[in-house]
Amino acid sequence: MNLTELNSTATAMVAPGKGILAADESSGTIKKRFDAIGVESTEANRRDYREMLFRSKEAMSQYISGVILYDETIWQDAKDGMPLIKLIEESGAIPGIKVDEGTQALPMCPGELVTVGLDKLAERLKKYYERGARFAKWRAVIDIGSGIPSITAISVNAHALARYAALCQAAQIVPIVEPEVLMDGGHDIDRCFDVTQRVLNKTFQELRVQRVALEGMVLKPNMAVAGKKSPKKASVEEVAEKTVRMLKACVPAAVPGIAFLSGGQSDEEATAHLNAMHKLGPLPWGLTFSYGRALQAAPQKAWSGKAENVAAGQRAFSHRARMNGLAAKGEWASSLEKKAA
Numbered sequence: 001m002n003l004t005e006l007n008s009t010a011t012a013m014v015a016p017g018k019g020i021l022a023a024d025e026s027s028g029t030i031k032k033r034f035d036a037i038g039v040e041s042t043e044a045n046r047r048d049y050r051e052m053l054f055r056s057k058e059a060m061s062q063y064i065s066g067v068i069l070y071d072e073t074i075w076q077d078a079k080d081g082m083p084l085i086k087l088i089e090e091s092g093a094i095p096g097i098k099v100d101e102g103t104q105a106l107p108m109c110p111g112e113l114v115t116v117g118l119d120k121l122a123e124r125l126k127k128y129y130e131r132g133a134r135f136a137k138w139r140a141v142i143d144i145g146s147g148i149p150s151i152t153a154i155s156v157n158a159h160a161l162a163r164y165a166a167l168c169q170a171a172q173i174v175p176i177v178e179p180e181v182l183m184d185g186g187h188d189i190d191r192c193f194d195v196t197q198r199v200l201n202k203t204f205q206e207l208r209v210q211r212v213a214l215e216g217m218v219l220k221p222n223m224a225v226a227g228k229k230s231p232k233k234a235s236v237e238e239v240a241e242k243t244v245r246m247l248k249a250c251v252p253a254a255v256p257g258i259a260f261l262s263g264g265q266s267d268e269e270a271t272a273h274l275n276a277m278h279k280l281g282p283l284p285w286g287l288t289f290s291y292g293r294a295l296q297a298a299p300q301k302a303w304s305g306k307a308e309n310v311a312a313g314q315r316a317f318s319h320r321a322r323m324n325g326l327a328a329k330g331e332w333a334s335s336l337e338k339k340a341a
């Protein structure tokens, strides 16, 4: 393992004013997104859509540090025959790959899930590295509800995240460690804060036990937010203050960067929260975005599967990427959204 190289990749992934595009929707998830805009989820449509994003020059060269791909995409070519991964590299962004194989029901723990995909992972990582991937992603899902999460679900998911991370570093690939505490449910922000702290503490304990070099990884956590069905919505300032407090308590400064998931927040909320956190600096790690929905909802709608809408889709993507790039430096203001509209 070359830690200097892993550390420089991880540092580039969270470079000031840049963040990660999570375009790693599995087949089921992309179908759901396409259904919402009335587009059939065929291989060609998935290619056209992702090609549109990766050819968005302004977004990709100025605000996107890396792109997380799904297995299908990393082997796919653009319409003109150019591998999609090359488009990403040429824009100056770093290609990454989702390597988990989804979730399964966790035995003995009703309603809880464990992420799978460790079998043959070493061989898969080798092939992805040869193809050009320099980082990977594995997402664990923790739900909040009555009597859950159990310590069992937190432990097995943390163990798998650490196993994955160690295998990545051995293959010279930076692991994005993503323990996502879902924002579904009616819990308030303080319950999310407590559960996320437990999950992060257990995750870092496992990372240490399995000798993962913290300098060569990126953490992708949820923010501390109230559940979607909670009657008590937290303000932007409260989300920022509690999220930064939670991360400072749990994430060692040796970690080069933290890149949030958006988790179902609206586009503008996800941007405003990140921006507000930067007002609370200085922070011990790079702090940015690794959004899926909060970066792609607008371009998906603008594109709607029509070739004549590609320029509009790219404008919508570049706008959200720019807004989040500014938020990643604490330089965003809601007036910039209005001006663009």
Ligand code: 5MM
Binding pocket: 022, 023, 024, 025, 026, 027, 028, 029, 030, 068, 102, 139, 180, 261, 262, 263, 264, 290, 291, 292, 293, 294
């Ligand atoms: C883009 O969605 C990712 C893949 O999800 P599935 O494996 O369920 O298809 C997802 O892991 C994503 O990278 C993160 O959740 C961040 O995306 P959001 O939409 O929460 O910002």
